[in-house]
Amino acid sequence: MENQEEQQDNTSDQNHKPQDLPQVLLLKPPPVLSVIGEQPFLSKKYQFLKAWESPLPLLQFLTAHADSIQAILCSGAAPVTDDLLQLLPSVRLVVTASAGTNHIDLEACHRRGISVTNAGNVFSDDGADAAVGLLIDVLRKITASDRYVRQGLWVNKGDYPLGSKLRGKRVGIVGLGGIGLEIAKRLEAFGCNVLYNSRKKKAHLSYPFYSDVRQLAANSDALIICCALTNQTRHMIDKDVFSALGKEGVIVNIGRGAIVDEKEMVRCLVHGEIAGAGLDVFENEPDVPKELFELDNVVLSPHRAVFTSESFMALCELVVGNLEAFFSNTPLLSPVIDV
Ligand SMILES: O=CC(=O)O
Numbered sequence: 001m002e003n004q005e006e007q008q009d010n011t012s013d014q015n016h017k018p019q020d021l022p023q024v025l026l027l028k029p030p031p032v033l034s035v036i037g038e039q040p041f042l043s044k045k046y047q048f049l050k051a052w053e054s055p056l057p058l059l060q061f062l063t064a065h066a067d068s069i070q071a072i073l074c075s076g077a078a079p080v081t082d083d084l085l086q087l088l089p090s091v092r093l094v095v096t097a098s099a100g101t102n103h104i105d106l107e108a109c110h111r112r113g114i115s116v117t118n119a120g121n122v123f124s125d126d127g128a129d130a131a132v133g134l135l136i137d138v139l140r141k142i143t144a145s146d147r148y149v150r151q152g153l154w155v156n157k158g159d160y161p162l163g164s165k166l167r168g169k170r171v172g173i174v175g176l177g178g179i180g181l182e183i184a185k186r187l188e189a190f191g192c193n194v195l196y197n198s199r200k201k202k203a204h205l206s207y208p209f210y211s212d213v214r215q216l217a218a219n220s221d222a223l224i225i226c227c228a229l230t231n232q233t234r235h236m237i238d239k240d241v242f243s244a245l246g247k248e249g250v251i252v253n254i255g256r257g258a259i260v261d262e263k264e265m266v267r268c269l270v271h272g273e274i275a276g277a278g279l280d281v282f283e284n285e286p287d288v289p290k291e292l293f294e295l296d297n298v299v300l301s302p303h304r305a306v307f308t309s310e311s312f313m314a315l316c317e318l319v320v321g322n323l324e325a326f327f328s329n330t331p332l333l334s335p336v337i338d339v
Contacts, residue, residue, distance in 0.1 A: 021044075021047040022045075022046050023065060023068045024046045024048050024071045025049045025051065025069045025073070026048055026049065026051065026052075026073050026074070027051045027058075028051075028074075028078040029050070031097065031312070032075070032097040032312075032319050035313070036319060042323075045327070046071075046323065049069065062084075066087055066089065066090070069088050070090050070092055071091065071093040071094070071095060072088075072095070073095050073323075074096050075103075076096075076100065076103045077103075079103045079104070080094055080096075080104040080105060080109075081108070082105045082108035085105070085108055092113070092326075093114065093115050093117070093323075093326045094116045095322050095323060095326075096116070096117070096118050097119065097315055098119055099119040099123050099127070099306060100228060100255075101116065101118050101336055102228065102229040102230065102256060104116060106336065106337060109337050114339065115332060115337055116336040116337040117322040117332050117335055117336060119306075119334065120333065120334025121334075123179065123306035124179050124181070124182045125182055125311075126306050126310075127179035127254055127306040128182030130254055130301070130304075131179070131224050131226060131254045132183060132186045132187065132190070134252045134254070134299055134301070134305075135222055135250065135278055136166055137278055137299045138252070138277065138297065139166055139222075139276075140163035141160070141163045141296070144296040144297070144299075166191070168192070169192045169221040169222055170192070170193045170219060170220050170221045171222045171224060172196065172197065172216040172222070173187075173196040173197075173207075173223075174198075174213060174224065174226065174259075175197075175227025175228065176196045176202060176205070176207075179226045179254070179306075180196065180198070180226045180227075183226060184196070184207060195207060195216055196209060196216070197211070197213045197216045213236055217241045217244035217245040218245075218246075220249065221248065222249065222250040222251070222252065223237070223241075224251075225259050229256035229259055233255075233259050234258050235259070236259055236260075237251070237253075237259055239261065242264060242265065242268045245274055246274070247272065248275050249275055250274070250275050250276045251274060251276075252278040253278075254281060254305040254306070255281060256281050258283050266289045269291075269295055277297070277299070278299045278301075279298065279300055279301070281303055282303075288300060321333045
């Protein structure tokens with residue numbers, strides 16, 4: 001970021017008035033703004049239009065800038081819909097500060113000739129660490145036994161129930177993208193058998209591929225969900241998948257809450273129809289089904305799987321790099337749609 005700053009300061013035209021600069025719309029403050037908003041060279045190159053700071057109602061604000069907004073910077077908090085894009089005919093780029101793109105109407109972007117970039121691979125290591133961490137936590141009851149010690153139950157009630165071994169487990173990975181591949185590598189090192197489901201079989205990989213997620217579940221001791229949320233994957237992990245996974249099965253979800261039929265998952269956990277869950281994502285965040293709070297075989301985290309301070313800084317660099325690439329007509333760094 002610092003090097004970029006020096007470089008860009010030399011090339012930026014100090015005499016530009018803000019209204020002459022390319023306009024980048026922000027509908028809600030994406031977390032990266034706290035870092036990139038501090039970069040003086042950026043405000044000399046782009047005019048960041050922060051919708052939430054305007055006294056105008058949103059529609060009026062957008063209409064006022066409709067012809068000049070060329071890019072949108074977003075995160076999951078504010079959807080980029082076809083209706084929004086319809087209002088903004090000059091938009092040619094959507095940069096999302098997230099790996100997931102389920103808040104963006106990709107089909108509309110494609111149709112309208114708008115490029116889209118996401119977090120690329122900056123989250124792969126941390127997402128994979130968190131997924132495997134959640135799996136180990138559920139199997140070995142780490143968080144639950146921590147509670148047991150803190151509550152003084154070791155003294156009063158004696159030894160804690162045994163956990164289950166990771167080595168030798170058959171782990172089905174749902175979504176073998178950047179994060180899924182890193183999860184597979186880690187699980188191999190732990191002595192697990194990796195299986196997977198994804199849109200297509202990966203020719204270069206020898207892990208057993210299951211085109212049907214129920215079949216994958218039936219052959220797995222644990223499922224790790226790390227695919228994208230799309231119309232095809234919404235509620236893909238349903239009653240049948242849970243019943244195929246079975247009473248001893250564990251589910252870990254670091255993808256998106258809505259990939260799982262959450263009501264059904266809660267029911268299965270409450271009735272002991274699956275053995276446990278490690279969950280970083282939920283259907284209606286930040287609301288988490290209260291029933292889960294009572295369950296010792298469930299580990300919860302607040303949608304933080306992919307974020308460390310390191311991955312966050314890498315994300316900020318990538319967001320800026322994509323803006324810079326787009327406006328200097330060089331290849332985008334992490335394109336999802338490249339027009
Ligand atoms: O969940 C996090 C992301 O999509 O970046």
